[in-house]
Amino acid sequence: MSIIWHITSAVAILSTLMVVTRYNPVHALLYLNVSLMSLALLFYLLGAPFAALLEIIVYAGAIMVLFIFVIMLLNLGKETAVQEKKWLKPRVWVGPMALALILLLEIFYLLHTSQQMTGGPYANGRGLGTAVSSRAVALSLFQTYVIGVEMAALLLMAAVVGAAHIGRHKKTNLHRFLNEDHPL
Amino acid sequence: MSPSDYICLLPLIILALASVIVMLVIVAKGSHKTIQFVSLALFALAFASLFPEAVPLPHAVPPLLLMDRFGAFVIALILLSGGVVCLLSYLYFEGKEEGPKEYYLLLFLCSLGGGILAISQHFISFFLGLEILTIALYALIAYLKSRPKAIEAGIKYLVLAAFSSAFLLMGMALIYMEVGNMSFAGMSGAIRDAPSLPPLFLAGLTMLLVGVGFKLAVVPFHMWAADVYQGAPIPVTALIATVSKAGVLAVLIRLFLALEVLSFPRAALGIGLLAVASILVGNILALQQKNIKRLLAYSSIAHLGYMLVGFVPGTRQSFESLSFYLVSYILATLTAFGIIACRSSKSEESELLKDYQGLFWSHPKEALILTISMLSLAGIPLTAGFTGKFYLLLATLEPDYWALAFVLVLGSAVGLYYYLRVITTLFGSYPIQENTPSLPVTSFYILCLSLIGMLAILTIVLGIFPSPLIEYIRGIWIS
CATH class of the missing domain: 1.20.120.1200 (NADH-ubiquinone/plastoquinone oxidoreductase chain 6, subunit NuoJ)
Incomplete structure (x- = not known):
């Protein structure tokens, strides 16, 4: 072994x-x-x-x-x-x-x-x-360490919100006549 | 979880819910002012729920958390800092290029992370709390993403903090491998009878200290501090200097007290060396700074050094003095960053020392408040900083740690030079300037200034009558 x-x-x-x-x-x-x-x-x-x-x-x-x-x-x-x-x-x-x-x-x-x-x-x-067993894992996650799971959820929320903010592009508000991508 | 668990954790639950509530207000297209008021109200609510009458206080929520009076004390400091930073943020972010909406959400999550750290008694909550705090900080530091400095600071913090988290995890893994337990109490049971620390445990503890040292920015893990302090938006800098330090320091105190590590001379020596290096290097590097944010960064490195001195004797008195010092440091730091935030205009931060030349003659109130904060950081009598330092010195001298006490006094003497340099700049001759745009005085400006003024007054009151706070802190450490 x-x-x-x-x-x-x-x-x-x-x-x-x-x-x-x-x-x-x-x-x-x-x-x-x-x-x-x-x-x-x-x-x-x-x-x-x-x-x-x-x-x-x-x-x-x-x-x-x-x-x-x-x-x-x-x-x-x-x-x-x-x-x-x-x-x-x-x-x-x-x-x-x-x-x-x-x-x-x-x-x-x-x-x-x-x-x-x-x-x-x-x-x-x-x-x-x-x-x-997976049953034991589930029990310990959702009974003993349920607060830890909640914390992990908040951790992910912080990461998602932060990434969404940093990654967002600023919209340029051009009039449609000035927008060259969509010619009439 | 029983009802008393919920009551006990109410401040943290409110902080977690607050981030969701702020999200809903953003979705409902609330104005910046609405979000600001909602956030302030939620901070106040969390603060009010902090001292529950129904539950007697050392209350464990096994296996992760333990709410005791020390935890409540640190969470109170964190919520106070969070609330002050929240109020400053309106002034700072109103009219900036980025909408400040997600900002408040991340602010709540950051405070939540600090709060979790303050009451954690298990490696899992330690790590998760620290990561919530750090990940929210990454985004907050780089929040003004069109400014190159902010992005630089964000990337620097991201890389170094992720690296230090890896160290922390490895340290935790090594300790777990040695003792087979992750709760602080369980670990102490496993090593209590050992004549000396087992090598694996010592290696794990060292790596853990490296990780924590990065977050606290103590020498030699301080490289990021000045750049990040400079690049981050001012309210966020205040947040790094207060909330993250208080939370991490609290969990370190808990870990060390539970493990009784300090009774092993080798561990105490390690902490002592970190403290001495931080005090000397922080103070010396601050001497020639021309940027007030960088100056405060190096000063915070030195202050963390002073606080680590409080660890070494490992007596009850030394932890009392450390707690008092933490209060005085947080009050003075919040005041200083508050004035810097108030003085900044929409496009530029007034971060250079020469922007403050002769401030007293044009804006006497702001200059006086900044002076009080600098005096407290320098440790001049009649301010809380002096009482804190004196208390710390007493706690160091009683068990005869003469070398540490000498370094503490030496560091304070060197520090006096640059704090007084700020003050002489404030009271110096007024420069002849071509049309400086005067900042508009809004009602929020007055509100912020009066709040910061109150913090400054509190600093002086604690310097003259420290006994109520000292009594309160004694009460914490006796129980």
Whole structure:
């Protein structure tokens, strides 16, 4: 069990190092994805399958798509196709692929032997060893820590209002005859 | 949650609802004046609900919050600062290029974040409160987004505050890894019997201090302070200097008292070094400033240093003196920024020291109020600043921390130079100026000036009769 924990940690550290040393943002993103997935597996090993899934859905899924969208939007044009071709070299995807494969094998092994959630080496004796079901997560969020959830809501409100203010463009009020975009 | 929990948390609930109410008023196309009055009324309401008769005060709302008399005291200071800043904002934002609407909403959220910090007893509420405070501040600092300085200050604060939050989180994670508990009381149980602090815990505590140090702008984490103070709108600068400092300081006091960290000499030494560095560097860097906002930024670094001195002895008396000092610092800072806000015109902030040349001969009231605030910050007798500093010195000398006391006196002596420089500018000869546009005197201007005047009078009253406040603060710390 502990050996799987160490392999996953090594994958996490290696992929994160690759993230910060890549020059091309998309290459870095591929490694970032692997890093996030290995973090998810670490959560799973610690006995938190719900957090592991959230890590994959929210970080590896939603935020990563957002990143890629922004990058794709930035370099539209004829060079895009050429760049696409360059990106598809094996040199680019073999690294992340191999690391992801390790994670995949690990999760298959774990599922097959149904050895799950006994906790990593740091979890022993600290009350982390038992698996936390999603029911327990929901109960603690909406009963024990309900004030914390409310605070997080207010935090998001502050962020949304601030971003809306900073990002707003000032309307220029031109008469429609002066507006060149809509000729009569 | 039981009814008494709701009563106890009413000030924070009102602040949270206030942001929604302001949003509704914006949607109903309320004028700036309407929003201003609604906000002031809500601040007053929150203040009124602060001392509930029905609930005896150390009242825990487990697991995150603990409302006790110290928490109520700090929340009172935060609400006072929030209310004063709110009133100043009308004067400042009326007629500015940006509509001031979201401003009030963010102001409420900022005060809410400070309030949560003041009563938190758990890492979760600590972090969430701090983030509410900081994220509202990002937008507030860059609020006048067409001004390059404001955007620069906003970006600087965003990057550094996010970075320091990462440090804070890592520190919390390390501490959690060591003790396996995130509530302050639970952590103290885990390390109480240890002969010395475990290394992981010490590393976590250091990272946590780095994060908190950034927010408090103590040396060596002070780089952002002057630029952000200068670039932010004046009411927001006042908010950073009061609400955010009071909230973060309060949670730090709670954490340190709960963990009894200060009984470990290594931790006390670390805090002492931060304090000494802040006092010396803050005061020396302020000496040559020609911009009054930057000058106040460096002066606030030095004042935070003085307050950290109060941590080191770790006695009840030292925390009493720290609380008193916090009151005097907040009063003087609000007064100073109030006058700067009053003196600023629509397009320009009067932030240069030379804008105040001979102010006494043209506007004696404003000049006198600013003088009182500077005297209090410098710690001249008959002002609250002097009493605070004296009390702090006493608390440092009683357990024989001579070196700290020496640095405190030295810092005050250096500080005297630049505070007096402001005062001599105010009373200096009146410059011959080509048509300076005189600011219109509106009813709001008079209202603001009288409020700031009252704060200045309070500063003097606390300097002459400090005993009621001292008695009150003693009452807080005995219980």
